[in-house]
Amino acid sequence: MVVRTGNEETSAQRSDAPLRAHVLIIEGRFYTHIADLLVEGAIAEFEARGVTYTRLTVPGALEIPQVLAAAVGARAAGRMSFDGAIALGCVIRGETAHYDIVVNNANHWLMDVAVRNDAPVGNGVLTVDTEAQAIARATGGRKGKGGDAARACLALIELKRAFWGHKA
Secondary structure: OOHHHHHHEEOOOOOOOOOOOOOEEEOOOOOOHHHHHHHHHHHHHHHHHEEEEEEEEEOHHHHHHHHHHHHHHHHHHHOOOOOOOHHHHEEEEOOOOHHHHHHHHHHHHHHHHHHHHHOOOOEEEEOOHHHHHHHHHHHOHHHOOHHHHHHHHHHHHHHHHHHHHHOO
């Protein structure tokens, strides 16, 4: 990650460099086999970077923003400490409008909580038409969508620290 002001580089770090951080993994477990693949990739990325994590599980994607909001509140009250979070889960299109309700609300409220509370969040909630698409996206360890969400979160943590002048 590189932050530049004009022609001056103010902070630089390789994306594979160790990072001292603690991240919440909030997993929607409605499709457990897909959630397991996503978590596997995220944990592999965190372990490769030396990042610690806490796993929190919820039934599905709609519950993820609620848990993030509760965690942010606990952090503000000094009862919990974390540098960022990732949301992992899967929503597969069905025959009703329920898919649209879940996808729109889960993503809207996840980003609302993140932005309003200055919380770095990597979004790894898959929104797909078929189970096969979900498995294809979740598979791959660090190169799958779980790893992508972890890297996004870590990049946001690094940027937040750079804005505040903190070192990784």
